[in-house]
Amino acid sequence: MTSSEPDELTAEPTTEQTSGSTSGPDPDRMPKALPAMWRLCKLGYQHEPGLLVFAFSMTLLAAIPDALLALLLKILADGLLEEDRSKVILATAGMATSVTATWLLRTVSTRVSRRFRDRVTIALEAHVARLQASVSTIEHHERRDYLDRLSVLRKQVFVLDHMYMSLFSTCGWILRLGVTIALLVSIDPILALLVVFALPTVLTSAWRPGIERVTEERHASYSRLADHLFRTATTAAAGKEVRVTGIGPDLVIRRRSEWERWYRPIAKVRWISAAWHALAWAIFSAAYVGAVVLVAVGLDGSVGDVLLILAAGARLSAYVGATVGEIGFLRGIWLDGSRRLVWLENYAEAFNAQADIDVPERLDDGIRLEHVSFAYPGTDRLVLDDVSVHLPAGRVIAVVGENGAGKSTLVKLLAKMYEPTSGRVLVDGRPLSRMRTDNWRDRLAGAFQDFFRFEFRAQHSVGVGDLPRFDQESAVSTAVGRAGAEDVVDRLPDGLETQLGPTWPDGAEVSFGQWQKLALARGFMRDRPLLLVLDEPTAALDAETEHELFERYAETARDNTDGRITILISHRFSTVRMADLIVVLDGSRLVESGSHEDLLARNGQYAALYRIQADAYS
Numbered sequence: 001m002t003s004s005e006p007d008e009l010t011a012e013p014t015t016e017q018t019s020g021s022t023s024g025p026d027p028d029r030m031p032k033a034l035p036a037m038w039r040l041c042k043l044g045y046q047h048e049p050g051l052l053v054f055a056f057s058m059t060l061l062a063a064i065p066d067a068l069l070a071l072l073l074k075i076l077a078d079g080l081l082e083e084d085r086s087k088v089i090l091a092t093a094g095m096a097t098s099v100t101a102t103w104l105l106r107t108v109s110t111r112v113s114r115r116f117r118d119r120v121t122i123a124l125e126a127h128v129a130r131l132q133a134s135v136s137t138i139e140h141h142e143r144r145d146y147l148d149r150l151s152v153l154r155k156q157v158f159v160l161d162h163m164y165m166s167l168f169s170t171c172g173w174i175l176r177l178g179v180t181i182a183l184l185v186s187i188d189p190i191l192a193l194l195v196v197f198a199l200p201t202v203l204t205s206a207w208r209p210g211i212e213r214v215t216e217e218r219h220a221s222y223s224r225l226a227d228h229l230f231r232t233a234t235t236a237a238a239g240k241e242v243r244v245t246g247i248g249p250d251l252v253i254r255r256r257s258e259w260e261r262w263y264r265p266i267a268k269v270r271w272i273s274a275a276w277h278a279l280a281w282a283i284f285s286a287a288y289v290g291a292v293v294l295v296a297v298g299l300d301g302s303v304g305d306v307l308l309i310l311a312a313g314a315r316l317s318a319y320v321g322a323t324v325g326e327i328g329f330l331r332g333i334w335l336d337g338s339r340r341l342v343w344l345e346n347y348a349e350a351f352n353a354q355a356d357i358d359v360p361e362r363l364d365d366g367i368r369l370e371h372v373s374f375a376y377p378g379t380d381r382l383v384l385d386d387v388s389v390h391l392p393a394g395r396v397i398a399v400v401g402e403n404g405a406g407k408s409t410l411v412k413l414l415a416k417m418y419e420p421t422s423g424r425v426l427v428d429g430r431p432l433s434r435m436r437t438d439n440w441r442d443r444l445a446g447a448f449q450d451f452f453r454f455e456f457r458a459q460h461s462v463g464v465g466d467l468p469r470f471d472q473e474s475a476v477s478t479a480v481g482r483a484g485a486e487d488v489v490d491r492l493p494d495g496l497e498t499q500l501g502p503t504w505p506d507g508a509e510v511s512f513g514q515w516q517k518l519a520l521a522r523g524f525m526r527d528r529p530l531l532l533v534l535d536e537p538t539a540a541l542d543a544e545t546e547h548e549l550f551e552r553y554a555e556t557a558r559d560n561t562d563g564r565i566t567i568l569i570s571h572r573f574s575t576v577r578m579a580d581l582i583v584v585l586d587g588s589r590l591v592e593s594g595s596h597e598d599l600l601a602r603n604g605q606y607a608a609l610y611r612i613q614a615d616a617y618s
């Protein structure tokens with residue numbers, strides 16, 4: 001079989017695939033701040049419309065009596081000086097009502113807001129988790145810049161609920177500010193200038209969080225590494241190797257130094273921005289003192305006016321401070337967090353945007369790779385370079401090559417975990433890139449060398465391989481039989497009902513090889529996959545068991561009527577030789593392909609590798 005001829009059967013739509021071939025928003029770019037913020041507002045409203053409106057109204061109402069206190073002080077002073085009892089009574093009654101109403105409204109609004117926050121937090125966390133899980137590729141789990149972006153979002157999501165409170169408070173502070181400015185203007189319009197002197201504080205507050213966040217993200221990889229080192233030093237998974245190698249103290253030192261590398265530039269930026277902020281406040285304070293002197297001396301104001309400027313001016317600084325503080329928080333956490341969240345939403349959505357072709361019911365021709373090249377996103381090195389090959393329907397295909405040759409990467413492209421950087425993958429002549437990822441995955445089954453240990457009951461740990469039949473014991477038992485894992489289940493104290501993982505109540509300890517057999521069974525759960533991928537799923541088993549297992553499996557694989565393709569990656573030639581087609585990768589290129597006999601006769605790279613292994617076992 002030749003590997004690189006273009007194929008005449010591929011006449012169907014032929015859109016060239018490119019990396020992340022998505023339409024819509026560019027996945028690399030963060031969305032704009034204000035639309036992102038608006039989208040998050042709507043998200044909160046969708047989840048808790050009643051509570052959102054009530055909490056918002058309460059916060060606004062609570063702002064009014066508080067802001068009017070300065071006016072009541074002026075009326076009181078005027079009443080006392082003019083010996084006007086009605087003014088005195090109005091002012092004192094107003095003050096008493098204002099204090100009581102402020103307290104009452106604040107208490108109610110705090111309670112309602114807290115309730116709203118608790119509910120919306122759960123909704124947001126679930127939303128982020130769902131989005132991440134629904135992204136159809138795994139690029140965001142492996143690409144450095146996306147990981148940094150997501151690690152910041154993961155931290156932010158726990159404070160995103162504050163942003164609604166922050167928005168309500170900001171509106172409340174702006175309302176107070178408006179009332180206070182109106183009171184100042186009532187003495188003399190020139191006093192409105194006080195707000196101009198407060199602007200530098202607004203500017204520095206708005207600028208600070210942004211610059212701090214940029215620095216944080218620029219150095220986020222150090223923080224991630226520090227977290228990773230901490231987990232390595234403290235979790236069970238690495239426990240044995242950490243002790244045997246004695247790397248523990250070194251991990252602690254490295255963690256500390258990575259943390260310093262992350263923290264030092266951030267601390268520096270915080271100091272610099274704090275200095276500018278302090279200067280801005282000094283400017284406002286000077287203006288405030290000037291305004292009091294102007295009213296008392298320059299404008300020859302009444303005692304009531306002086307009291308009003310003293311109270312309103314002092315409040316103005318508190319209100320400006322609170323407003324800019326909230327705006328800073330909004331900018332820092334909310335705007336930033338909502339942009340990240342919307343980026344994730346767009347990113348998750350973009351993958352299915354151009355999926356317009358159905359996955360075939362059965363395969364007739366098979367899968368063709370045409371000039372497929374691939375570099376992992378964010379890197380330049382081609383891990384697969386101009387690979388063209390036909391994987392015929394109904395056959396078992398082995399992929400061999402040295403470590404790092406690109407075998408697992410090839411499988412990831414076929415599983416649609418990534419899109420090729422150039423070239424295309426055709427399934428029965430139709431581009432895989434235009435098939436809905438979830439539909440394609442429904443017809444995909446597989447077991448991988450880096451399998452995950454689902455610490456559920458054995459029934460479910462295997463059953464997740466075909467979610468609709470998760471609870472069907474007969475389906476799980478069949479899969480266990482296909483994987484030759486009956487011995488593992490027989491040894492479990494309660495069979496399929498046994499909880500796996502010793503850290504859970506009544507949880508059974510399961511060896512690595514046993515886990516691997518259960519993972520293989522999980523891979524065999526689906527009855528009608530079009531593509532079955534076995535990426536070194538039996539590396540922990542001995543060569544003989546692996547051979548027997550695959551011999552049994554290869555026979556049934558060829559019998560199916562769906563034209564199923566089985567892809568097997570193994571370093572053991574005793575297993576590989578029974579495949580119908582063997583594809584040999586070397587240094588990212590496909591160097592030869594054919595049956596075992598063809599390749600031995602060709603006396604190329606496969607033959608050389610085969611003989612080395614055969615000699616080692618003879």
Ligand SMILES: Nc1ncnc2c1ncn2[C@@H]1O[C@H](COP(=O)(O)OP(=O)(O)OP(=O)(O)O)[C@@H](O)[C@H]1O
Nearest residue numbers: 142376379383401402403404405406407408409410
């Ligand atoms: N997520 C990733 N980001 C960047 N490079 C990667 C990533 N995953 C793998 N690579 C690189 O791609 C190359 C091919 O890796 P791949 O896992 O496909 O090799 P393999 O042939 O399956 O190796 P092995 O036999 O060791 O499993 C390697 O050089 C590897 O370093």
